[in-house]
Amino acid sequence: MSAILRKGGSVYVQVEPLQTLVKRTFTGFGSSETESSRIGNRLSGANLRGHDSHGVIRVPRYAQWLQEGVQIADVTVNVKMENEVLAVVDGKYGFGQTVGEQTVDIGIDKATKHGIAITALQNSGHLGRIGDWAERAAEAGLVSIHMVNVRGSLIVAPFGGIDRRMSTSPFCAGIPLDDGEEPIILDMETSVVAEGKALVAMKGGKPLPDDAMISGAGEVTGDPRPLYGEMRQGEFPDPSKGPGALRAFGNHKGSGLNFLMEMMAGALTGSGCAGAMDEPKRRFCNGMFSVYLSPAAFGHSDDSFVSEVRSYVAFVKSAKPTEPGGAVLVPGEKERQVMAERTRTGLPLAPEAWSDIIGTAREAGLSQSEIEEILDGAP
Ligand code: NAD
Secondary structure, three states: OOOEEEEOOEEEEOHHHHHHHHHHHHHHHOOOHHHHHHHHHHHHHHHHOOOHHHOHHHHHHHHHHHHHOOOEOOOOOEEEEEOOOEEEEEOOOEOHHHHHHHHHHHHHHHHHHHOEEEEEEEEEOOOOOOHHHHHHHHHOOOEEEEEEEEEOOOOEEOOOOOOOOEOOOOEEEEEOOOOOOOOEEEEEOOEOOOHHHHHHHHOOOOOOOOOOEEOOOOOEEOOOHHHHOOOOOOOOOOOOOOOOEEEEOOHHHHHHHHHHHHHHHHHHOOOOOOOEOOEOOOOOEEEEEEEEEOHHHHOOOOOHHHHHHHHHHHHHHOOOOOOOOOOOOOOOHHHHHHHHHHHHHOEEEOHHHHHHHHHHHHHOOOOHHHHHHHHOOOO
């Protein structure tokens, strides 16, 4: 049976063949099999959880970055400075899927031994869906907090301003429960939407909320085009080119939280803030400031922490829903619902995004028959 189904203006692709296609694409461009698998699994994992903006739509851009040397294949991080509970790590512009995993594993190892740990990751390639890292820490039984910025990506206007001064700077935290129980994962950018969601809207996918953008003329709008500006036929949208900006969520409060991400992930890690006067266009990278906490280090020798969390989750979810038949969800629950559905249906992709992914696979050297073999049919 073909891995592709066309329905309602979308292409539905089954997860495993998609992972294989992305993996073969990146081995074609020079990443090892291990790194290419990580990229395929993490990007399709983001689609599986409903975060299409951080999923396989990124394949053409990652490929472009790899070819231009913006991101480097198969990097091993450099631990620049460390003690028992802190590591300052240089990601050396490696793929975030690789250097993010290495860094988080350093944090997990230190916190497992000493109860608490901090990692400060600088110069990382795109770290994708930050929830991946909180989930990895939760699997090891750790609470974690991740503050992330995007150096070289000025696409968010501060509250009260029109000009771009910030990145989309996600904040993420994970709370583990018992083995076999899903963790709580709050994973959110500090802009109304991620740049990737504007990209999805540009590619014919889900439209943006009406307050997502500010145009160059200062009008609040849901039109993604002010972010990308005029484009040539076939040109991949570049968010650095438009006259407009994304807006920070929550007015002055979201803008303040975004600013804090720049302080922690940009300034404190040493990775550098989104932009500054000395360098008009800084080299693109993610910075990530992460904290890992073992509940046992707080005196929870029995299951008192997990019991308290479990009981509070039940209390919150017992609130009367605003919509008849609706439900109150806790952070991370929505993603699990979407994952259950998409595991059945396959991953919905806008046709233009799908044809870009196939085009990138061809650029990587895959023949039509190889692509058909992976997908068990024509793309
Ligand atoms: P979102 O708005 O879909 O979800 C944000 C949070 O709200 C999630 O924790 C989710 O579980 C929760 N949530 C969603 N619906 C809910 C509901 N009905 N009730 C209660 N809680 C609910 O996510 P987002 O803010 O658009 O973030 C998208 C992704 O982009 C994230 O994975 C983020 O890490 C990623 N991102 C990455 C970068 C980067 O540079 N690597 C930059 C920006 C964003």
